[in-house]
Amino acid sequence: MRLLFLNYMNASLATLIRSLELARATSIAGHEVTLGYLHPGFRPPASFRDLLAARRSERLAIRCPPPAAGREGRAGRGGPGKVTEARPSAAGLARHALASLRYVPAEIALIRETRPDAIVARPDHVFSFLFSSRLTRTPLVLDTDGPVEELDAYWGISSRWFRGLDALRARRAGAVLYISTVCGDLWRAKGLPEDRLFKCPNGADPEIFAPLPAEERRGLRRTLDLEGCRVIGFAGNQRRWHGVGDLIRSAVPLLQEDAGLRLLVIGQVEDRGALGLESCPPPLIEERVVFTGPVAYGDMPRFLDAADILAMPYPALDLFHFSPMKMFEGLALGKVLVAPRLGQIAEILGDSKAACLYDPRRPGSLLLALRRALALPPAAGGEGRDLLLREHTWRRRAEVVERACGRAAEKGGTSR
Secondary structure, eight states: OEEEEEEOOSSOHHHHHHHHHHHHHHHHTTOEEEEEEOOTTOOOBHHHHHHHHHHOOSSEEEEOOOOOTTTSBOOOOOSSOOOOOOOOOHHHHHHHHHHGGGGHHHHHHHHHHHOOSEEEEOOTTOOHHHHHHHHTTOOEEEEOOSOTTHIIIIIOOOOHHHHHHHHHHHHHSSEEEESSHHHHHHHHHTTOOGGGEEEOOOOBOTTTSOOOOHHHHHHHHHHTTOTTOEEEEEESOOSGGGTHHHHHHHHHHHHHHOTTEEEEEEBOOSOGGGGOGGGSOHHHHHHHEEEOBOOOGGGHHHHHHTOSEEEOOOOOOTTOOOOOHHHHHHHHTTOEEEEESOHHHHHHHTTOTTEEEEOTTSTTHHHHHHHHHHHSOGGGGHHHHHHHHHHOBHHHHHHHHHHHHHHHHHTSOOOO
């Protein structure tokens, strides 16, 4: 098949990476794939453009706007980093949806050039592809991530005005990819037929997220001042619903008890208030907690491997729809994972000896889970890598994309 992947985000790294990895895995499976990042203000970290250059191949073409002077994101090292204050608003989301019509000419031009058998579009707050796919009679697959209901749950914005658009896009598509059981159930509740729904969580590439050679790992740990220490690692978005503040507070007793224990916080601090540092002993934070600052995605496997265990300290959330990419990356690296028994985490790790799960509603449960994980032998995480290799690689996700595109093409539409 010839496939066209479309992404409309400008700088949200996780969403850019998912489109890239799905497109790459599908091309490795033998399909001719074009991936288009269409946002005119496309400004990911400069290291992501390097990654795009490395990922291009004979079967994977990547299109994106050229960098504008002074507009590229930065990925460096240093202290806790800069706090991001931007928040969505209902008016802003409505403007984004209406403004997305600007993409139609570029989409049609790209469709006519690549002549795809199907379009795989990540919708977010865009609906232009409904017009371009229909005008060119090209089958459409939506690669949906978080449900529109997360506006109510996490941003305090009523989703009632956006649910109609969300359902319209899904009904017009020949197939819908969704990332978790929670998301799938929400689509079913909105009346989408079962044969149109395809579960496609995140994943990891085990060749990229592979344990480092021993000497290289020791060298990185020396650079981070972690040599000879046991290390609890956290990586990813540091907003309040990712629980990094709970992790820091829970780790304080362990850090006080064990002078050889460190906490490694990897990535850009999105919300400094979420860290809760004011309630922790300042000397302990300064001496035992290492903030890397922003880390290029290409370097993420090395930094994750510097930790002995990896924590995903999500709080108890009513709408836990996530498919945590760091869960799959941690499995690929053979790490013991500490995480709440919620949603997809519980589904995938519930019976794994490579995970210490806990009830986030019980006070002190995260601390107890960290203690259990630290007591396990270093080789305990090996089972997790085996699980990743069997079921959760991006290559396995590409098989789902193939089936979804086949269903969409079978139900109608042509790019000719």
